[in-house]
Structure formats: structure tokens, C-alpha cells
């Protein structure tokens with residue numbers, strides 16, 4: 202890009218929900234995960250981000266859902282833009298406008314879609330072409346889960362071993378299950394901002410939880426089972442390992458000192474409902490992230506009936522149904 206003129210690009214990315222969770226880092230400065238993870242990108246949870254490099258700006262600015270970004274969010278975005286500027290060999294400041302089409306910062310993974318969309322929009326506006334793998338590595342600096350949102354449907358994130366993070370990237374996994382699965386998302390508590398952001402919470406878990414080691418030990422097993430289930434298009438096997446893995450992640454966080462408890466009473470009621478539905482023959486498995494919401498993995502055919510059952514649980518304020526979504530990409534401005 203020429204430093205002298207305004208350049209702009211817009212990108213869209215979908216959030217993803219991990220079926221084998223990322224919870225813990227091996228390098229905080231480079232934001233390298235301690236273990237791999239595996240996720241499903243969701244078409245109903247979309248972030249759209251526009252980046253405009255403008256020689257007339259003296260500082261970076263950002264609007265999130267039409268409001269000025271909070272200073273802590275802006276500082277992270279500036280650090281991310283600095284990475285892009287360094288790669289592009291420019292110093293131009295930018296204006297970023299991002300819009301989430303779902304509740305922000307509520308445990309519905311807005312950082313994943315946000316940084317994936319920002320990676321695509323910022324590199325395009327800066328005039329640098331990047332492979333999807335390189336984009337996943339760039340997005341990872343903003344948020345570990347964002348690396349996965351570069352791709353659609355089922356995605357595997359590799360923790361890697363290299364100190365420079367060159368082997369920590371995401372890649373897509375093809376599975377016939379992509380045509381059949383749905384996620385029913387039960388929003389608990391109105392999508393209010395969550396009390397503890399995942400970045401600090403996973404560091405606190407790693408430092409203080411007596412169960413953290415056991416959590417890290419089980420992830421490679423859970424990844425192997427999940428990948429086998431995807432290869433065999435075996436939804437019950439995928440669902441069972443996803444639910445078990447989410448419970449193990451939360452157990453490690455709950456055992457931190459002081460405890461990190463994301464669950465609220467409706468969360469437990471939803472977990473009981475999911476077990477009950479399963480006992481009656483339904484395809485339904487639960488997973489939870491850094492918030493009180495419950496995401497239920499199910500089939501295209503059963504999603505509506507499960508959503509109806511979920512809506513009747515007191516404390517559930519919204520229910521979304523999503524199928525797999527596409528990878529991140531540019532859209533016209």
C-alpha cells in the first residue's frame with residue numbers, strides 16, 4: 202500500500218464454539234496455546250469489521266457496535282494493528298469499525314470472530330496477501346480462539362512446539378457431519394457482560410488450580426477421539442467427548458483458588474435438561490465457555506424441538522439455532 206492514501210477493507214467472520222477447549226497458554230506474550238483445540242464455526246454468529254488506514258489520523262480509533270471502544274479493547278486492537286503495520290512496512294494509523302450480530306463479551310466468543318475479521322480486513326487494507334494459515338497465526342495474537350474462525354465448519358488448532366509460534370496454526374477438518382449438525386445456543390442472563398475474561402481466567406487456572414495438570418493431560422486424548430468421530434461421521438461420539446471435555450475444562454477452573462465459576466442456576470438446569478433429553482433418545486450434548494450460556498450440539502432434524510424445550514427453562518433469555526458457518530473473508534464496502 203502507498204503510505205500517502207486512504208485504503209479500506211471490510212471483512213466478515215463467524216464465531217466458533219470449541220468442542221475440545223483451549224484453556225491455558227504455553228507462552229503468554231505470543232499467545233501460544235498449551236494444548237490443541239477443535240471447534241465448529243457458526244454461521245449465525247457474525248462479526249463485520251471495516252479497517253480504514255488514513256494518513257490523516259494521528260492515532261488509531263475504534264468503534265464497536267457504534268460506540269467508541271473501551272480503552273482496554275482499543276489498546277489490544279492497537280497492538281494487533283502494530284503487528285499488521287510491521288508486516289506491511291507502514292506506520293499509517295487506522296479507524297476500525299466492528300459490529301457483532303450477537304451479544305458482545307458474554308461468552309458467545311465475540312473475540313474469535315472479532316479478531317478473525319480484523320485480521321482479514323486489516324491485512325487487506327494494508328495491501329498484504331496472506332495464506333489462510335498465516336491469517337490464523339496472525340488472528341491468534343488477538344485471541345487464541347480467533348485462529349479457528351479463519352476457517353469454516355470443523356477446525357483443528359495445533360498448539361505446536363516452536364518458540365516463535367510458527368507451528369501453532371489452525372486448519373479445517375472435513376467431515377460429513379458438517380451437513381447434519383446444528384448448535385442450539387441458550388443465552389442465560391440476557392447476554393450481560395461476563396465477570397471474568399477468558400485470558401486472565403485461564404492464566405489464573407494454570408497458576409492456582411490443582412486440576413490444571415490433569416486438564417492438560419486429557420486434551421490430547423479428547424482431540425484424538427473428536428477427530429476419530431469426525432472422520433467416522435459419528436455424532437454421538439463427538440457429542441459425548443465434547444460434553445466431557447467442557448466439564449473437565451470447567452472443573453479445572455472451578456478448582457482454581459479463588460474459584461472461577463461461570464455457571465449460573467439456569468446453566469445447571471440446562472445441563473440437566475440435556476441429560477434428560479438424551480435419556481429419552483434425543484441427540485443432544487452440552488458445552489459451555491467463559492460464560493453462563495449453554496450450547497447444545499444436535500442434529501438439523503432435532504434442533505427446533507430442542508430449542509422449544511430450552512426456551513421453557515427459567516432464566517433462558519434468548520435461544521439461537523446455528524448451522525456451520527463459512528471461514529473469514531472480505532466483503533465489498
Ligand code: PMV
Pocket residue numbers: 218219221222223224238310312313344345346347399400489490491
Ligand atoms: O480465545 P480466548 O482467549 O477468548 O479463549 C477462548 C476460551 C474458550 O472459549 C473458553 C475455549 C475455546 O477454545 O474457545
